[in-house]
Amino acid sequence: MQFTAWSMLLDFCIMSGLLFIAQMMRSKIKFLQNYYIPSSLVAGFLGLFGGPQFLDILPFSNQTGSYAYLLVCVLFAGIFLGKQEKFNLKETVNKVGDTFLINMSSEFMCFGLACLLGGILVKIFFPNVFVEISVLLPSGFMGGHGYAAAIGGTLNTLLNRTDGVVIGQTFATIGLLVGIFGGIICINYATRKRATKLIESIGSLPEECKTGMIPVEKRQTMGDETVHPMAMDPLAWHIGLILMTTGIGFAIYSFYKQYFPNIEVPLMCVAMLVGVVIQGILNKIGYGSYVDKRVIDRIGSGVTDYLVAFGVATIQVSVVLDFIGPILVLCIIGTAWPVILVFYVARKLFRNFWFERSIFIFGYITGVVAVGVTLLRIVDPEMKSGTLDDFGTAYTLQSIIELFLITMVPVFCVSIGVIPIGAVLTTIALGMLLLCKIKYGSYSLPMDALRPGEAEIIGRK
Secondary structure: OOOOHHHHHHHHHHHHHHHHHHHHHHHHOHHHHHOOOOHHHHHHHHHHHHOOOOOOOOOOOOOHHHHHHHHHHHHHHOOOOOOOOOOOHHHHHHHHHHHHHHHHHHHHHHHHHHHHHHHHHHHHHOOOOOHHHHHHHHHHHHHHHHHHHHHHHHHHHHHOOOOHHHHHHHHHHHHHHHHHHHHHHHHHHHHHOOOOOOOOOOOOOOHHHHHOOOOHHHOOOOOOOOOOOOOOOHHHHHHHHHHHHHHHHHHHHHHHHHHOOOOOOOHHHHHHHHHHHHHHHHHHOOOHHHOOHHHHHHHHHHHHHHHHHHHHHOOOHHHHHHOHHHHHHHHHHHHHHHHHHHHHHHHHHOOOOHHHHHHHHHHHHHOOHHHHHHHHHHHOOOOOOOHHHHHHHHHHHHHHHHHHHHHHHHHHHHHOOHHHHHHHHHHHHHHHHHHHHHHHOOOOOOOOOOOOOHHHHHOOO
């Protein structure tokens, strides 16, 4: 059937219906509530089983598989829109240096071990499989469906393949499940060992976190109206900025590809850089404050919900089965490192609230930041540990390096080789951990021992 504008609209209408059904299910089904399963993930599975590969009752078009990468380009276009604060490197290092080094090293190690160990294992045990599959593991585990689509799309372009995004989405889906279920297993173990300082047993989040429905008295504003509705609707203003940025990024990408076809700068990276330039211009001419970062972020979160849903719904089961061996081997690597990080590395290096801080990292290097926040809120319901505040401060610098990883690592893996790049990234990660130990010290204490500053916060002697 010919793909038309109506086909695309119908695809999004169907997925919107599935997201609605998934949210209703989340509000009623205890299993989904108790394990904090995202509605977008549920909608994706509904789309997968209702789609052409199983029941074939949902009339999706034959282009739904391309939406994940297109949506991630839109997501990246808005990353820097609305940012006006200036970054102070010295202040960041002094305040949250250990958080930055541990967080950043964990991400480098995700890529490093996947490329180094994963690349070696794929070469030995699966010689007929393209070795670059190993870089798709951290793209899904560390960055979720957005980064998986980004790196998968880049590999498709560089290697002239069509299965990169599908495999990346598979890793992202498995990663989300590992993050949620694995995180809760870690929390149960830590509470038995009295490693959690702010709860004595695994508690429950507020009811709205479980059901997904916020009562009237707890609702907050999504953002400010920065333009008057008589001139232009504020939401249209912000959506328009993001889509304009995406469009300019695509135009620049298409233009340079005509003259430099062998040089690959991923489209989402170009769109992100265009967003930096546009926000810089707006700040310069005095219009920067008319872009509300909260609204931009909410639009980005909405795009992510559709991205996850379409990503899961369009996983090609036949492709997954073709690569099931290397996928399982790589997932073992992807799961082992976060567990080691929590109970060995972070336990020794974090100055205080080591488990609360490390379980947050566990969540976002197996799934997404939202999974990390969910796990953190279970063990730190009143946010006394300072984990989120420190992460927010450190992430200003961390995000820049992270985007370099996402955009350039797959390019280097193809041009230089997966195993050499893995060795370099692993070395950088180890260097960061060593620097953290030298500058901030290390601890060899029992899991339940109090650390400096904790007693004052939790009121325990």
